[in-house]
Amino acid sequence: MRHPILPAALLSVAFLLAGCSAGNLLSPYRIDVRQGNDVTPEMVAQLKPGMTPDQVRFVLGTPLVVDPFHRDRWDYFYRFQPGRGEATQKRLTVLFRDGRLAEYRGDVEPAPADRIEPPTRVIEIERAPAAEGS
Template sequence: MRSMLLTVAALLAATTIGGCSITDWLRPYRIDVRQGNYVTPEMVAQLKTGMSPDQVRFVLGTPLVVDPFHRNRWDYFYRFKPGRGEATEHRLTVLFDNGVLAELQGDIEPAPADRIVPPKRVIEIGTEQQ
């Protein structure tokens, strides 16, 4: 009886000690957090100097920050924080001069021309004159 009790105690101790090393699955689930404007290299490659602000907004979306003191500067910022791991951040600043795109600054490089997929169908929208 005593040997059986010692065996059960040893197994219980081994299981308890072994269970302490497997705590990764005990941590709660954490969601991935995405904040800001997701701007891809393909989107940046579509931008050309001389584009109007409306054309830039069509390609990139509404900027995250439009500074009222610097109306010629739009800032696009994206931050991704996975549930486990380090956060990554990307910035793109669009500068206009005289109402047209003049310069791009940031850490998002344009995609090579061979990676850009043209649209399957082009729809021209115009106003009919009567």
Template sequence: MPSFAKFIAIASLGALLSACSLFEFPGVHRIEVQQGNIVTQEMVDQLKPGMTRRQVRFVLGTPLVEDTFKPNRWDYINRVRDPEGEVTQKRFTVYFNGDILIATSGDWQPTGWP
């Protein structure tokens, strides 16, 4: 029976240490976590009114959200969590009329648009 009690004690201690978030262990490396689309101002500046969906997809990549109920809108969302746990989110949306790019909105704006 003593070995069983020792096993229970070790298992309990392990569960307690792994579940407890009160302790911060020194030297733990936290990384920046990036989710979604990477969109830069340089990419947005390449957009021109009248571009086709295929051309926009070539410049910006595949959109994170292609809503079935709003087929003329693509959403590009970028979310970053830094090592301290702070989250920043940026959004960029392009609008089409059929297959033609007509407008954009969000955290970036193309230069030279009317």
């Protein structure tokens, strides 16, 4: 007499082993994770010695780290972790002396002058006066 459980058990084991061998064919979606301030070479090229902290903040954005013990030092960090692949990191340190930009250093080099776009011109158009009786 044959045991009907034996073929069912063998079939179950075969399916389990086949499921384990799928490997990387089926893997969950992973999002790209960006953290910090993405400081570009074009942004660094706009930094000039003697700029005020407000001007630097306008160009680079709010720093990720402001050390309460060294208020004249701002640190900009950026980390990009793609869903698949290696993470990349960038760091830029901005130093002030007497309330003015003294120097900056880090992984981000300024862009060449020919890669920097000129500032956008803004033309203000005066509004015509409202017609009487409206």
